[in-house]
Amino acid sequence: MSEPKSTKNTDAIRYRNLYEAEDKIYTRKISGFYQSVRRYTGLPLIAAFLLLPWLIIDGRPAILFDLPARQFHVLWLTFWPQDFMLLAWLLIISAFSLFTVTVLLGRVYCGFTCPQTVWTLMFISIESFCEGDRNARIKLDKKPWSLEKVVRKGSKHSLWVLVAFITGVTFVGYFFPIRELLLGLVPSRDISTGMFVLNTPPAAVFWTAFFTITTYVNAGWMREQVCKYMCPYARFQSVMYDQDTLAVHYDTARGEGRGPRKSGEDYKAKGLGDCIDCSWCVQVCPVDIDIRDGIQYECINCGLCVDACNAVMDKLEYPRGLIRFTSIDQLKTGITRFFRPRVFGYAFAVSAMVVAFMYTVLTRTPLTVDVVRDRGARLYRISGDQVQNVYTLKINNMDNKPHHYNVEVEGEYAFKLRRGNSVEIEAGEVFSIPLRVSLDRSELKTEKTAIKFVVQAKDDDTILADEDSNFIGPTPRRK
Numbered sequence: 118m119s120e121p122k123s124t125k126n127t128d129a130i131r132y133r134n135l136y137e138a139e140d141k142i143y144t145r146k147i148s149g150f151y152q153s154v155r156r157y158t159g160l161p162l163i164a165a166f167l168l169l170p171w172l173i174i175d176g177r178p179a180i181l182f183d184l185p186a187r188q189f190h191v192l193w194l195t196f197w198p199q200d201f202m203l204l205a206w207l208l209i210i211s212a213f214s215l216f217t218v219t220v221l222l223g224r225v226y227c228g229f230t231c232p233q234t235v236w237t238l239m240f241i242s243i244e245s246f247c248e249g250d251r252n253a254r255i256k257l258d259k260k261p262w263s264l265e266k267v268v269r270k271g272s273k274h275s276l277w278v279l280v281a282f283i284t285g286v287t288f289v290g291y292f293f294p295i296r297e298l299l300l301g302l303v304p305s306r307d308i309s310t311g312m313f314v315l316n317t318p319p320a321a322v323f324w325t326a327f328f329t330i331t332t333y334v335n336a337g338w339m340r341e342q343v344c345k346y347m348c349p350y351a352r353f354q355s356v357m358y359d360q361d362t363l364a365v366h367y368d369t370a371r372g373e374g375r376g377p378r379k380s381g382e383d384y385k386a387k388g389l390g391d392c393i394d395c396s397w398c399v400q401v402c403p404v405d406i407d408i409r410d411g412i413q414y415e416c417i418n419c420g421l422c423v424d425a426c427n428a429v430m431d432k433l434e435y436p437r438g439l440i441r442f443t444s445i446d447q448l449k450t451g452i453t454r455f456f457r458p459r460v461f462g463y464a465f466a467v468s469a470m471v472v473a474f475m476y477t478v479l480t481r482t483p484l485t486v487d488v489v490r491d492r493g494a495r496l497y498r499i500s501g502d503q504v505q506n507v508y509t510l511k512i513n514n515m516d517n518k519p520h521h522y523n524v525e526v527e528g529e530y531a532f533k534l535r536r537g538n539s540v541e542i543e544a545g546e547v548f549s550i551p552l553r554v555s556l557d558r559s560e561l562k563t564e565k566t567a568i569k570f571v572v573q574a575k576d577d578d579t580i581l582a583d584e585d586s587n588f589i590g591p592t593p594r595r596k
């Protein structure tokens with residue numbers, strides 16, 4: 118059970134043993150603008166997470182990170198390990214976008230869209246549904262075990278496990294086709310041994326169990342402790358805040374001195390401010406802090422204390438906004454500067470990277486070519502008046518459909534390909550072809566000459582790739 122919160126605005130240092138057990142938090146249910154925003158941002162994110170692995174495009178899952186095949190399907194595009202730089206750029210763009218939003222609006226990502234927050238909100242809703250609101254849950258926990266307590270707690274944990282399992286299966290469904298995964302998780306009898314077995318790879322079973330357990334533990338039990346002690350973003354966000362960052366603040370000048378008052382009395386004459394010290398703002402806080410003590414690193418900017426305090430202000434017929442999204446400068450000077458060099462810097466960096474990323478993705482050729490010279494004992498062969506070199510061409514069709522490719526050789530001399538120069542390659546296939554290139558010996562002027570292999574799809578002029586190599590021959594004859 119939580120200790121009663123300090124309601125004094127005090128600068129006294131509070132010491133805390135890092136190894137002491139965390140108090141259980143019983144959050145009060147609240148409705149209001151920010152709670153609705155949380156719900157309506159969380160629901161589409163959950164729906165997208167659950168539905169995307171089921172979506173089929175061109176006969177394959179719309180999003181599938183196929184690690185064994187080393188192919189990453191995202192909607193109509195397929196990425197290969199060669200495209201790793203794009204993934205790195207995507208992560209850098211995401212990080213800079215997060216920095217931009219944080220400089221402007223504080224930790225709204227944490228408060229409204231972070232999976233830990235969204236899943237915790239879902240688990241708390243299940244808890245309230247099974248055990249009741251804050252006071253009912255406190256009472257239930259104090260009660261000795263009874264049939265009612267077993268039923269309430271049992272149904273809560275059963276629903277948590279169900280949601281955690283759906284989350285685990287869905288997450289693994291981004292790496293393993295989800296239909297096969299689900300079918301394989303249904304035990305069937307093995308004819309030879311007579312035992313029930315799962316028809317899905319052990320790795321898929323392991324990761325499904327792993328993500329089921331971590332979801333259950335993180336969203337059901339650890340909740341705010343993940344944000345406070347495990348998430349690195351919570352640690353470095355303080356360096357991104359500045360005096361003009363919008364964050365949840367308590368208006369000390371308006372609220373203090375805090376304390377109860379009788380209805381209709383002139384509380385200002387008694388030296389009281391607008392805060393009636395009801396502690397609702399603390400009771401709704403998912404990370405168990407008192408925002409009246411000032412901005413704190415635990416605060417995830419979820420706005421629930423704003424909703425709670427506004428509800429109290431409405432009842433008292435005081436103006437709303439004693440706790441509100443505002444900036445330190447706004448509280449001190451009445452002005453927030455939105456357009457500041459830092460914001461421009463981050464926004465410019467993000468825009469430039471997005472343009473470069475989009476250009477690279479849209480102009481990316483779904484074809485790679487590698488040329489390996491024959492590492493055999495002989496660098497070249499002489500056949501009559503012809504010099505020959507042998508190469509192996511590795512052509513990777515990174516497209517979603519098969520193509521017929523033409524192979525040509527370009528260089529300083531009239532090189533000839535001694536074999537069919539056309540090949541059909543299936544979608545996502547890597548094909549190796551040995552190629553023999555020959556040249557009339559009389560044309561050769563140097564022992565080593567640069568040549569280029571050009572591969573082009575017959576049905577699409579834009580799918581073209583080339584690779585340089587060398588043609589080796591004997592010392593040219595003196596004329």
Ligand code: SF4
Binds near residue numbers: 401403408
């Ligand atoms: S102090 Fe307010 S905004 Fe911050 S985490 Fe608690 S409820 Fe959310």
Ligand code: SF4
Binds near residue numbers: 375394395398425426
């Ligand atoms: S909810 Fe508002 S009135 Fe109540 S304690 Fe918090 S700041 Fe004061």
